Amino acid sequence: METARSLIFHLVDIMNAEPDKTFNIAVSGGSTPALMFDLWANEYADITPWKRMKLYWVDERCVPPEDSDSNYGMMRSLLLGIVPIPYENVFRIRGEVKPAKEAVRYSELVSQQVPKKNGWPEFDIVLLGAGDDGHTSSIFPGQEALLSSDQIYVTSTHPRNGQKRIAMTGFPILTARLVIFLITGKAKAEVVEEICHSGDTGPAAYIAHHAENVELFMDAGAAMYVRND
Numbered sequence: 668m669e670t671a672r673s674l675i676f677h678l679v680d681i682m683n684a685e686p687d688k689t690f691n692i693a694v695s696g697g698s699t700p701a702l703m704f705d706l707w708a709n710e711y712a713d714i715t716p717w718k719r720m721k722l723y724w725v726d727e728r729c730v731p732p733e734d735s736d737s738n739y740g741m742m743r744s745l746l747l748g749i750v751p752i753p754y755e756n757v758f759r760i761r762g763e764v765k766p767a768k769e770a771v772r773y774s775e776l777v778s779q780q781v782p783k784k785n786g787w788p789e790f791d792i793v794l795l796g797a798g799d800d801g802h803t804s805s806i807f808p809g810q811e812a813l814l815s816s817d818q819i820y821v822t823s824t825h826p827r828n829g830q831k832r833i834a835m836t837g838f839p840i841l842t843a844r845l846v847i848f849l850i851t852g853k854a855k856a857e858v859v860e861e862i863c864h865s866g867d868t869g870p871a872a873y874i875a876h877h878a879e880n881v882e883l884f885m886d887a888g889a890a891m892y893v894r895n896d
């Protein structure tokens with residue numbers, strides 16, 4: 668809870684530091700940010716400049732928004748349906764349509780909406796999670812080739828359950844002004860250990876090591892193997 672709270676304050680501070688700017692922010696899904704979205708809607712809606720936020724997704728599971736697996740659906744029910752963010756500032760990935768077509772459509776949309784740096788969209792903030800297998804976005808260990816794709820979004824497949832995904836690739840993540848990982852719980856301690864102390868052992872570690880500007884928000888459980896050396 669305190670990790671989520673700190674991250675909300677941090678995001679609000681970042682936006683307050685540039686009061687005339689609208690921020691292009693790409694968010695992740697999964698279970699970790701759910702607590703943060705809930706807290707944001709219930710305790711910090713009043714201090715947040717919603718009208719200066721444009722929201723995009725890092726990745727989506729290829730299911731309709733009503734499905735409990737939908738990253739957009741989760742954020743809509745916990746946050747977006749409650750706070751006064753303009754409808755036209757929310758750019759969801761359509762998990763219910765053909766994945767390959769949607770990856771192309773969403774890449775074009777992002778390409779038009781987000782200013783470019785070195786030919787890639789430069790998000791102001793990319794908020795990432797990490798799976799206990801070391802995946803980030805929806806790029807799983809063994810799918811590292813997707814990190815160097817020349818597309819902004821690609822389709823991927825969950826290696827255990829075969830679920831189709833749409834995933835932001837490596838270059839747009841690495842190009843972001845700020846990449847923030849939110850990682851909580853002991854189950855993620857080994858992934859955090861790899862991020863902090865190993866080589867590029869998986870997609871999350873690769874991004875953490877190569878992004879221009881990276882921050883890690885972790886709780887004590889996730890940070891249990893982090894050393895000060």
Ligand SMILES: O=C1O[C@H](COP(=O)(O)O)[C@@H](O)[C@H](O)[C@H]1O
Pocket residue numbers: 695696697698699700725726727728738795796797798799802803804805
């Ligand atoms: O499947 C996904 O997994 C990661 C991590 O999710 P979590 O449930 O372990 O917090 C997430 O970052 C990604 O957006 C999501 O689609």
